[in-house]
Amino acid sequence: MAEFPIVPGKTAMLFFDTLNVYLHPEDPRVRAEIDATGVIGRMAKMDKACREAGIAVFYGQADHRSDGRDFASLVVDRGHGGRPGQPPIRTSFGHGVVAGTTGADVIPEIAPQAGDYVVKKHRWSTFYQTHLELSLRTAGIDTIMIAGGSIEVGVAATAYSAHDRDFSLIILRDVCTSRDPAVTALYMDKVFPIFARVMTADEAISIIQR
Numbered sequence: 001m002a003e004f005p006i007v008p009g010k011t012a013m014l015f016f017d018t019l020n021v022y023l024h025p026e027d028p029r030v031r032a033e034i035d036a037t038g039v040i041g042r043m044a045k046m047d048k049a050c051r052e053a054g055i056a057v058f059y060g061q062a063d064h065r066s067d068g069r070d071f072a073s074l075v076v077d078r079g080h081g082g083r084p085g086q087p088p089i090r091t092s093f094g095h096g097v098v099a100g101t102t103g104a105d106v107i108p109e110i111a112p113q114a115g116d117y118v119v120k121k122h123r124w125s126t127f128y129q130t131h132l133e134l135s136l137r138t139a140g141i142d143t144i145m146i147a148g149g150s151i152e153v154g155v156a157a158t159a160y161s162a163h164d165r166d167f168s169l170i171i172l173r174d175v176c177t178s179r180d181p182a183v184t185a186l187y188m189d190k191v192f193p194i195f196a197r198v199m200t201a202d203e204a205i206s207i208i209q210r
Helices: 028-037 039-053 132-138 151-164 181-194 201-206
Strands: 011-016 056-062 117-121 143-149 168-177 197-199
Touching (some): 011 151, 039 056, 039 143, 117 132, 151 168, 151 181, 168 181, 168 201
Parallel strands (some): 011 056, 056 117
16 A cells, blocks of 8 residues: 555545536537647546545536626736747736536536536636635545646636645646647656645555545
């Protein structure tokens, strides 16, 4: 048995923004790129293993008004679509996930089931002004496994927030997404190991306490 096994009763599986708009996008080229990574299959494998072990499953789900009035426009260098060398811009709601749309739904491969926790969030961190911490504490959870994307946005924001609240963390390297391989390498090899354990889905499944 591993020195630090995954204890089902004290561990939560958090799927971050595993939504249709991101993982089943309308653009066929982008969708083919995502399908080619196999990440959805690994999400489903992790979901199944957690349920079989009795690990609580949580979802961080982006949730915005259709009129964008809960979105804050900020001044940034690039945003999601800018390029190096361009002047600063104001962020816009154009890429926002609108509550009640199909795009905002969790992908069917890991759809929420009865008893799961769906955390509607309005900012990058799943902890910010949500019931996530309360639900984790009342369930007796001290360790969070995180999967989803994108790594440099909500996964990182949620991981930092979890660390500041004294939760142990497991970041599932091959179950997280970013369209930039350099970003993945930076966070998984240099950043996350400072305050979390980083492992693959198979490695995590192998140390779940039975």
